[in-house]
Amino acid sequence: MKTIKQLFAILAVLVVSFTIIQGQPAIAHAATDDSLAAIQKRGKLVMATSPDYPPYEFQTNQKGKSKVVGMDVSIAKQIAKDLHVKLVIKSMTFDSLLVALETGKADMVMAGMNPTPERRQSVDFSDIYYVGGQDFLVNKDEASKYPNQKSLANQKVGAQTGTLQYNLAKKHIPGVTVKGMDKGADLILALKTHKLVAVGMEKPAAEAYVKNDPSLVAISSTYNLDENSSGSAIAFRKGSDSLVTAVNKSLKDIKQDNLIHKVYLKDAGKYMKVNTANTSMGHYWTYFAKGVQYTLIIAAVSGVIGVVLGVLLALMRLSKVKVFKWLSVSYIEFVRGTPLMVQVLFVYFGVGVIVNLPALISGIIAVSLNSGAYIAEIIRGGIDSVSKGQDEAAQSLGLSRSDIMKSVILPQALKNIWPALGNEFISLIKESSIVSIIGVTDLIYQLNIVRADTYRGVMPVFIAMVLYFIMTFGLTRILNHFEGRMQHD
Template identity: 55%
Template sequence: MKKGKMIKALSIILAMLAIIFATVTPSYAASSSQTSTTKKVAKGSVLKRIKAKKELVVGTSADYPPLEFTTSENGSTKYVGVDIELAKEIAKDLGVKLVIKNMSFDSLLVALETGKIDMVISGMTPTPERKESVDFSKIYYKPSGEYFLINKKDATKYTNIKSLKGKTVGAQTGSIQYNEIKSQMKGSTVKGLGKINNLVLALQSGKVSAVLMEELIAKAYAQNNNNLKAVKSDIKDDAAGNAVAMAKGQPDLVAAVNKTINKVKKNNLIDNKFLPQAAKYMKTANKTNKMSQYWSYFLKGVGYTIVITVFSVLIGIILGIILALMRLSRNKLLHCLAVAYIEFIRGTPQMVQILFVYFGVGYLISNLSAIIAGIIAIGLNSGAYVAEDIRSGIDSLPKGQVEAARSLGLSQAKAYRYVIIPQAIRNIWPALGNEFITLLKDSSLVSVIGVSELMYQTQLVQTSTYRGVLPLFIAMVIYFIMTFSLTRLLNYFERRMKKND
């Protein structure tokens, strides 16, 4: 293919990609609370931005009852707990709307530093290490101690650090408890997971012998699950307590938050109002946590999963064709660029790519929502694999196909468009089908950045119902139905192609 025609083709395809992104972004960025609000967290900028947008975006890991968790209300997710009530008070005092962004605990500070959220309220302790990256408010709540959550059948077996020697003990990744196990339980192995509900699931399935938590959280899970028990640990807890985390260089915002905390402490709102409200929601969830009440969660997750899959497939196909043609090109620069891209994408984990697009690229591009970042990351990953499938399909065709097309008066571009690529697609259709099915399942990875796809919704159900296995089983069945249906659809088109041979 001539250089001028190649450049023209690339320009047309890049324009198509721009149209796709422009079409997707307004419909989802406007409705999603998961949007970036700044390119760089400049000194003194956050409070101004909050008041300008009239919106306070608070990051939390809503799997930590009674501090922050979810409940179902009229089929919708509602964030509740002590920390959520504090966030409401802060937003009220600032005169703005509160938006909760639920994500993994170990991603919260990254989101804060990159401007994805305005502050973190998630039972976070202001350690010296964390203070190097972010600023903290005054302490608003001091936990009464650390507890081991264990299986009730092990109540007499695991009672202290010594009894857990040689065992695996779980804790939330990036938490104080994780570091306490490493420093004070030298004879035990620490197992870190991003979500508390996954740690509880690991406990129930025997993957860990105990999970270290704050007292209130451990008791909350024990009270809502008859198979679990909370046991006071002999861990030395030197934590200062929980505080609100904010980006560096925001003294006006810190002062505003401290003013609210002073009011909360003066009126003893945590003990008199916030904790009783959280206990009420937990008690209600314990009585009415039937799976049938959460069908809307799964339905919403399916909708987002399908959207992510469809647009990622479009990006993957378009990008795959571009990269395949570039790799087959006689232009050394285009060939090398394609090879470098394909090898790099295939040589790095997809989850890392998703995090990089959301936090890295999103740091430079304002208003890059989580769902758009997820679609871009999965589409870019898929493009590398589709490119290799298409390239192998083109290489499998007899050389005489191009010569025959050219002898009929077709230009090289038209020969590829009307003769070569259609035949290549037909030959590699089963391989492309496998890639599309894998892509549908891999959409679950975007839950790590807070996209409300099926896996994210499943985690919300786990948190709301205090059940670990059943929501996962339901998610597995739904994924199977979607992949089975997609397989039947792909097989239908494959039969149609064979009939046209």
């Protein structure tokens, strides 16, 4: 009965918190539209994008440094110039973009996004700035087998999750099984390993892959589409009328001067040629090095915070004070009962509505809070494993409860739990990869950038796998060294 009451109490707190968080932006928008004035006042325009979709947006390696480029980036720079502000680009996965917009992490989203009726219910859109059309990518050796859209009936077709291409394939191809993935590079890898027979993409992106990968060919779709929902547009928070008006003015000038075809697409093509001129993994070593650096920082800081939080929660759970015990049990059960990915998203987007936390800080907080719950149970088990005779002997010597815990119980418990604690530290290195979904440049994030830039699906994955093994194996040897010393003490 107590457990049920605790569960309902936790859910009630979450519902109230979520209502407060969700209500704040709505109130702000209802009062007045200061979207343009706010941007001009702070002097920067924040654009969220998923830079894995050439030629719209992708990353290029310039003298060892990563830079987001592409047609959409060029358009955004012109818009920022017209507004007399600086452009700031935030990178994250495609399915997180609109969430970032709605929670105030970005002022606009540009990602070759189509203004579908479903999306228009949640966000505002600019005028259409580009209509590229729809294609399918198929393997060249299967081009005769799948020459057109009709031949894809009853087959497995891939598309990026949450995109127009995903919904179109599901709706218009008879008997199709649509496989959604977050990254275009993952879809291409699945296609080339024959897990898919085709991948739906916008025509410019499909053409970019074909130009840089001779094993692929593009076939045109036969969708009968309305340009108002199938073209590319810029997304804004609901009620951003003044900002949308200003951006539409810039887009009108861009289209009148035909800058997209005359300049922006050509510039994107030049960057793509630079990327594919040298696709060796050695050329991208700085990407992997940066990914390892961020992965180790997240794991190390989260590990330290997790241990401190874990000790506190374990002591609270063993406390005779019912409130402390209830809080500890509630926290541990809730954290262990929800996925780490959801926790990362909530800290970054949910808490971020109240406090605008950077992606790296949000990732560290989420991983730390998650790790603390598991470490708490490890420490509690270690404390329980210490013989009660040790406690009684310490009491007979006149030691206080705090001295007994600090000098007698915890040192012995640490010796007992060291292997389990070591496993948690090793898991932190691997689990920290989930923060890539909010744009933290850890090893997984950098891996996906290299795959998108080089059009190579397998080798970057292999390199990342080796690097993870080196990190975890090295930590294992260090932990074993200290475990051996404990055994001899």
